[in-house]
Amino acid sequence: MTGEQALLPVPGFDLAVHRARIEEAERRMRRSGWRRHLPQRWHLVLMPLSIIMVLPFVWMVLTSFMTDTEINRIPPTIWPHHLHTGGYSKVLASSDFPYWFLNSLIVSGAAVLAQLVLCSLAGYAFARIQFRGSTVMLILLLATALIPFQLTVIPTFVIFHDIGLINTLGALIVPQLTSALGIYLMYSFFQSFPRELEEAGRIDGCSRLQVFWKIVLPLARPALAALGIITFIYAWNDLFWPLIAITSSRTFTVQVGLTTFQGEHVTHWSAIMAGTVLTTAPVLLVFLVGQRRFVQAITGAVKG
Amino acid sequence: MATTLDEATIARDANCRIRRSGNVAGWAFSFPSVFIVLGLSFIPMIWAAYLSLTDSNLVSAGHFVGLANYAALSKDPMLRQAFENTLLLAVMYLPVGLAAGLGVAILLNQKIKLIGFYRTCFLVPFVASTAAEGLLFGFIFDPDFGIVNAGLQAVGLPRQGFLQNPSQALVVLAIVYFWTQFGFNIVIYLAALQDIPQEVLEAASIDGAGKWSKFWHVIVPTIRPVTVFLLVWGLIDVFQFFDLVYTTTKGGPLNSTLTLVYYIWELAFNFFTAGYGAAVAYVLFFTSLIVTIAALAYGRRRRVTL
Numbered sequence: 157m158t159g160e161q162a163l164l165p166v167p168g169f170d171l172a173v174h175r176a177r178i179e180e181a182e183r184r185m186r187r188s189g190w191r192r193h194l195p196q197r198w199h200l201v202l203m204p205l206s207i208i209m210v211l212p213f214v215w216m217v218l219t220s221f222m223t224d225t226e227i228n229r230i231p232p233t234i235w236p237h238h239l240h241t242g243g244y245s246k247v248l249a250s251s252d253f254p255y256w257f258l259n260s261l262i263v264s265g266a267a268v269l270a271q272l273v274l275c276s277l278a279g280y281a282f283a284r285i286q287f288r289g290s291t292v293m294l295i296l297l298l299a300t301a302l303i304p305f306q307l308t309v310i311p312t313f314v315i316f317h318d319i320g321l322i323n324t325l326g327a328l329i330v331p332q333l334t335s336a337l338g339i340y341l342m343y344s345f346f347q348s349f350p351r352e353l354e355e356a357g358r359i360d361g362c363s364r365l366q367v368f369w370k371i372v373l374p375l376a377r378p379a380l381a382a383l384g385i386i387t388f389i390y391a392w393n394d395l396f397w398p399l400i401a402i403t404s405s406r407t408f409t410v411q412v413g414l415t416t417f418q419g420e421h422v423t424h425w426s427a428i429m430a431g432t433v434l435t436t437a438p439v440l441l442v443f444l445v446g447q448r449r450f451v452q453a454i455t456g457a458v459k460g
Numbered sequence: 461m462a463t464t465l466d467e468a469t470i471a472r473d474a475n476c477r478i479r480r481s482g483n484v485a486g487w488a489f490s491f492p493s494v495f496i497v498l499g500l501s502f503i504p505m506i507w508a509a510y511l512s513l514t515d516s517n518l519v520s521a522g523h524f525v526g527l528a529n530y531a532a533l534s535k536d537p538m539l540r541q542a543f544e545n546t547l548l549l550a551v552m553y554l555p556v557g558l559a560a561g562l563g564v565a566i567l568l569n570q571k572i573k574l575i576g577f578y579r580t581c582f583l584v585p586f587v588a589s590t591a592a593e594g595l596l597f598g599f600i601f602d603p604d605f606g607i608v609n610a611g612l613q614a615v616g617l618p619r620q621g622f623l624q625n626p627s628q629a630l631v632v633l634a635i636v637y638f639w640t641q642f643g644f645n646i647v648i649y650l651a652a653l654q655d656i657p658q659e660v661l662e663a664a665s666i667d668g669a670g671k672w673s674k675f676w677h678v679i680v681p682t683i684r685p686v687t688v689f690l691l692v693w694g695l696i697d698v699f700q701f702f703d704l705v706y707t708t709t710k711g712g713p714l715n716s717t718l719t720l721v722y723y724i725w726e727l728a729f730n731f732f733t734a735g736y737g738a739a740v741a742y743v744l745f746f747t748s749l750i751v752t753i754a755a756l757a758y759g760r761r762r763r764v765t766l
Contacts, residue, residue, distance in 0.1 A: 206581035278493035287486025300501040307741045308504035335495040364485040393589040411591040432592040443587045455651035
């Protein structure tokens with residue numbers, strides 16, 4: 157490491173020679189082996205650990221393809237004899253699972269669309285437009301992060317009950333339309349956004365909404381992707397509020413529906429595991445595709 | 461002279477117009493979000509404060525009972541149990557969760573192959589739904605058909621009750637919870653480690669610092685704000701522990717896994733004692749608020765003295 161400082165190019169120094177010296181130093185380091193051996197032996201720690209992390213999911217998938225007799229055998233079967241899809245057909249045919257899945261898709265989809273629009277509008281306003289009361293509002297919005305949902309849930313239920321939203325998907329969508337976290341994510345993104353482009357748009361006679369829609373939003377795609385992924389995962393996984401707001405089976409989300417399996421299918425573990433596979437699959441798919449953005453979003457939200 | 465005056469007026473006019481248009485646009489852009497977020501947090505919060513002073517049963521408004529709910533709180537053995545269980549969870553999970561998170565983050569921060577693969581593996585339990593994971597671990601730790609007991613039996617150890625044993629259930633939940641949250645700690649620590657300027661570590665090496673002293677005297681103090689954040693976050697999260705309890709033990713056996721939020725949910729939506737539930741929720745709120753402020757104050761003080 158200290159060698160690198162000595163290798164800094166001196167003004168007038170030949171760059172090719174400089175590069176050659178760096179390469180020579182790297183080769184020496186590689187030969188001495190510290191870069192190869194020292195970190196790589198940690199795979200012995202990391203590999204078992206990471207396998208333990210995903211092993212329960214592997215077991216979940218394996219069990220979902222077993223027959224109930226295979227599962228109930230003592231000692232249990234590790235590998236299904238053949239791909240038995242009885243659990244899946246049981247879940248899909250003899251429960252309201254298809255409804256739940258569709259409901260979850262509707263709620264999460266609506267949440268994503270609404271947050272992309274509303275959070276970016278609000279985040280842009282707080283980051284870029286000077287208006288009366290903006291600072292106070294921003295502080296109030298961020299302060300809501302300190303209010304646990306468990307405190308507000310009882311009156312929220314009463315409010316939604318009074319306006320007749322309880323037991324409808326509307327009760328699940330309305331609280332997800334926007335979020336303090338989403339506003340904050342977009343706010344911090346727009347703060348580091350180059351001003352010149354918007355000014356050029358304004359001079360060309362665009363209204364603020366046109367500037368936002370035609371210039372700002374297309375360039376905000378990375379932040380929007382991160383926000384969309386986080387919102388989807390959060391909305392899809394939510395259990396507490398849907399459990400309270402929904403009472404009829406056809407309006408359940410997958411998470412709530414899944415919990416009803418507990419008592420009902422006590423011995424049908426293959427069906428329960430098939431249900432959990434179908435429930436986790438969409439989120440894991442979104443996560444695997446957008447992992448980089450997801451990590452950026454959660455670390456970005458912390459650093460700010 | 462006249463022209464400069466004109467220019468000043470024009471500038472002031474333009475300025476005024478821009479500010480006015482800013483007011484309109486700013487409010488128009490932010491109003492929907494502000495309305496929904498504030499409307500669904502501060503109004504219910506104040507309402508909950510009022511509810512906690514009534515004997516509301518969720519459906520009807522109930523009568524004003526003054527501080528009776530809060531007086532009953534102090535004599536409620538269930539609440540005491542829920543509080544103890546929640547604290548126990550925090551004590552079991554937080555130190556291990558943070559230390560292990562930092563440990564793995566340090567390993568991943570080296571120039572190591574497969575880092576993407578590892579990060580994915582560690583994050584998957586954090587991303588997947590806790591409800592599904594609760595069901596999954598209910599199965600894995602099932603006393604009769606679970607794979608863990610089968611494993612224990614295979615190596616000649618006695619079978620365990622796990623989630624059905626009052627003295628084991630909370631520990632099992634803490635382990636599952638660790639498994640779900642571990643990846644988050646790793647990712648946050650990893651981002652913090654990557655932000656440590658390389659020069660600082662080099663300077664420490666030049667001064668003759670070994671690996672351990674670099675860890676204790678450079679890395680740990682530098683990332684202390686992140687540790688404080690993860691601590692606060694973890695505490696708030698433990699205080700809201702619900703999904704895993706609901707999908708595994710439902711607070712049992714013998715209330716050994718009853719947590720604060722599970723108790724609030726039971727009070728309000730199972731026993732229909734919404735007024736009392738609101739009072740418990742307020743106690744939870746103030747406790748977590750005090751803990752948060754204390755942790756933040758501690759973090760700030762330590763950063764200054766460094």
